[in-house]
Amino acid sequence: MPDFSAMLASFTTPESIGTTPQSLLWMFPLLAAIALVYKATKMRVLFMRKYLLDSLLLFMTISVFLIAAIIVLNLVDWLITS
């Protein structure tokens, strides 16, 4: 019972996450959830293997696109400020 209370209490205070480049890694669980939910609603019939492969492909596609966007934006920033 005390463990359950401690678990509930952990939802009342924010975690300590700094404003660092590493905090961008939090986008990956979000992207995984988006890919899994989107493919679950889109596929007509759910075959588990195909579903997981399609979700993985979508996850990789969005991740690569976002990383490319980050690189381009940093390059633009570097060109403007240098």
Add this chain to the structure above:
Amino acid sequence: MANSANNRSGPDHALWLVIVGLAAWAVPGAGHFLIRERKRGVILFVCITALFCTGLYIGSIGVVNRVASWPWFLAQIFFSPAVGILSKLTQNGQFPTYGRPCDIGQIYTGIAGLLNLLCILSSVYMAYCGRGELIGAEEDESA
């Protein structure tokens, strides 16, 4: 087939669509579960609930606040009506949240709400198309 098409235009079918939509809003994945898309329902429930709970864990329950951050609340409320109850607890500011954890928590919970909106629409559309009648019947026959 003609009989099923006739059923789809009646008031009972409209009521069924409303029930599916409300169930999908009340519990993520429940709409799909009702129309016998059980595997899909379980996947959606696990993914969306895990995403929402992760957001609450990172930013605290203070990220749900219909007074201080109402634009996010508009997205979060699609997760479940329970978010409205949660917002009543937090609106007097007794659960402060700030900085990057607040941003991440709001993004996670907001996206979870919008993903559930997608699921609500998907389940109602599948119910409208009679997916539960067709695929559910096939599953029942094979079992």
